[in-house]
Amino acid sequence: MGVICRQCMARDSALCSAMTDDEIGELFSIAHRVKVDGGSYLLHEEDSSKYVYNLSSGVCTLERLASDGSRQIMAFVYPGDFIGITSGPYYSVSVKALAPVTACRWHVKDMAGLYHDHPLLEQRVHEIASRVLAATMDQLFVLGRKNAVEKIAYFLLYIDERQRKFDGHSDSFILPMTRIDIADYLGVTVETVSRAFSRLKKKRLIDLSQAWVVTLKDRKALREMVEK
Known part of the structure; x- marks a missing residue:
């Protein structure tokens, strides 16, 4: 396992956490390290789904555009997702x-080969993917039943829970998203x-x-x- 893997912010929460050092080395040997600037896209809706990614650092939005051009943020993804x-x-x-x-990127065909050799890896990948889905389902519930102040309270608790995994147990955290992002997330x-x-x-x-x-x-x- 290389230095990059040992220093990865997602080392203990990503799919790597369920693998041995030798297995991580095999996984990383077919991975491509990807860096994307803030405001740029890691992938686009309706692009060919050739690759899968494991976020190593930073925060991204999962978003879709409506026919009128308005944006809906479906989820915020963190290292390990x-x-x-x-x-x-x-x-x-x-x-x-x-x-x-930064993210690790794999071609889906390469991942299929790893799934065959390491059945538990596929299970771990789907467990991580289901975490994002669960957050999206919570979001839909909140959008339909809560007022604006309750929505913001929900949002802050959600972001606090995600960031505490990397920032320790501080009561304070920096919001990586803008008010526009929050508005597009909560509708x-x-x-x-x-x-x-x-x-x-x-x-x-x-405060x-x-x-x-x-x-x-x-x-x-x-x-x-x-x-309530």
Whole structure:
């Protein structure tokens, strides 16, 4: 196993976590290291689904464009998430980097060969992919049943849970996405996002700095707001 694998942010949460060092070496030997600048796309909706990716660093959006040109963000993907798995010949979503990201990329035919030699690998890949699907299902539930402030509370708890795996157990974290991204994720306007943040801050449930750093001051109250 090389230095790059040992230093990977996703080493303990990606598919590599279930593999031995020799198996990781075999996996990495057929991988291509991909770097994408912030604002650029890792893959595009309706591109041929030739490759699958495991995000190593950075945060991306899974998004789709409606016929009127509006954007819906389906999920935010973090290091360790697997991207590009589809049952059809084309990708069903686009993946956009919010900041510079790195990922390991494999051709689907190469992965099929590894699945044959390492059956547990395929199981691990689908477990990781199902994590993104579960987050999308939660999002749909929230969109249909919660008001704007409750949606933002849900969103902050979700991002906090994802980032704590890499940033430790701090109550503060930097939001890697913009208000526009949050609005497109929750299906509200940018103005609604700003008002909801202000209300949560006024209730002293969160603190928000100019540097887009969020501090969760009362997780219990936020969770109760979401679960009621």
